Amino acid sequence: MTEVQQAVVARFDLRLERRRRLGQILAVILFLATVFGLLVLTALLVEVIREGTPWLDWQFLTSYPSRKPEAAGIKSAIVGSFWLMVLTAMFAVPVGVGAAIYLEEYAPRGWFLRLIQLNIANLAGIPSVIYGILGLGLFVRFFALGRSLLAGALTMSLLVLPIIVISTQEALRAVPQGIRESAYALGATRWQVVSSHLLPIAAPGILTGIILALSRAVGETAPLVMIGALTFVAFLPANLLDPFTVLPIQIFNWTARPQEDFRALAAAAIIVLMVFLFLMNLSAILLRNYYERHRPH
């Protein structure tokens, strides 16, 4: 070995030590970052569960809101949230998935498509309260739907539409190009390719996107406050044009009350909302796993 080579090796060894140390330090930092997030989340969860659990019983789930904390419940809020979710899914899923299929599989590539694409990405990042203002002007006032379940669901549909479009597009894009080409080669029409190959293969991804989008709709408050979903509703909506309330609004209302007990009620309602969201996310995972196992080959 020449002197130079020896020097290089010696230096390299030195730096190796240092690099290992640096690597370890970085690992510790990343670990702390993870733990920090988890700690904050755990603290929140523990606090909410500690405060809310004593109030969480069957009576709480099946009573209407009341001025007396011990008699108050979230029946109208649960039912309102449920219908809002179902209706939002009915409006947003066909339109969102349809738009994504068109954009991915039909639309000619070019500046116009890029423009639309850019706008959808932007829409996904717009603060939700803006959708509330749009919903207030368009659905509540212009179409005169009032502060109804229908107006709320349509507003929420607009809010989650970009999320559904983007996640469906991602799922379609992940389907190997070869599958499209093989199907076309066998003489399949474009719709046959989409309906019997692309959609089944992309289904797990599409479903995950839809469920995450609906979880967002269930957890949102701001747009509904804008369109004026009500705070005191002691009956269940009987049709689409009836007034309604939802869990986040009930929680928001209770946290602002002077009495300590109402804040505990809010915590109990938060637990219900979290269980609701957890079940939705769980079903997203289960559906994805199911479709991945039963994927058409």
Next chain:
Amino acid sequence: MLKDGANNQHSAMGQRTLLPATLLLFGMLAGCGQGPQSGQLTGSVQIDGSSTVYPLTEAVAEEFMKQYPGVRVTVGISGTGGGFSRFFRKETDINDASRPIRPVEDSLARQNGIEYIELPVAYDGIAVVVNPGNDWVECMTVEELRRIWEPNSTITRWNQVRASFPDRPLNLYGAGTDSGTYDYFTAAIVGEEHASRSDFTASEDDNVLVQGVSGDPNALGFIPLAYYEENMDKLKAVAIDDGNPDNGEGCILPSTETVGNGTYQPLSRPVFIYVNAERADDPAVEAFVEFYLQHAGALALEVGYVPLSAEAYELALERFRNRVTGSIFGGGGSQVGIKLEDLLQLEQQQEAAETAE
């Protein structure tokens, strides 16, 4: 809810006015061949407005729907001003208001062809609070508060308020500028509605203010009375001296009693509901408003507000039954140190005089 003879008389009158309406409804229901319980009132009452009045209206709505299960009452929280703009679009039947209607709003109502009936429903007090660790202040004058809160105030330390106070920073907390509480506090203390210094911690959520003041030994803040009464262990109220011996001598602490008897001045205010006069003839709305005025006294105490005197509720009920429209305050916004009974009575006399002519 009948308490005395006068009350009896008036509810007899109420039955007389309600009877045709009830009969009409009964006829309608019978005609349709539906309605499981005959004579059962159906319909809807839509209410929105102030978050301050909300707990009281919610309590009334809850009790009302127990008695009239066929009527669907909904209550929203859009703030007094936000509620009025919906009220003027005829989207609501009743607006909760923590201050009297303003001239701008009154002319908007005219433009939209809306007549309203203004009804006081309870008193609310605003408590001036400090940290419980604050051992130097027991009482403040309105003048001292004004010097602290007026626009461009230069007071930033406690000893600038009064020389005997310690040389400590003064940290201010108050209701957000969109709230009726802020409007009334500025009208009562600064002398001009909606004018104050801007360098204070403002929050629309009064619980945030409670937490702020209870964690800051140098704090001074103002919050609605209900929030002070729920947090007496975390806060200390400052007695107020308005320098006017006519409504109680010297320093007066806020309480249900002092707000109700008019001695806690100038930080007591009436809160209102505004009823769309056209909709007041709807049997459901009419029944609701009557129920409100008959039960607000008892329910107000339950939710942390101060009831009006029995006389004031009587006068308000009469005002509603006679469908007296317009504002007793002439649309002047927040007014300080008024006695509702006087105002209502004055108006009644004026009207009697007018009809006599």
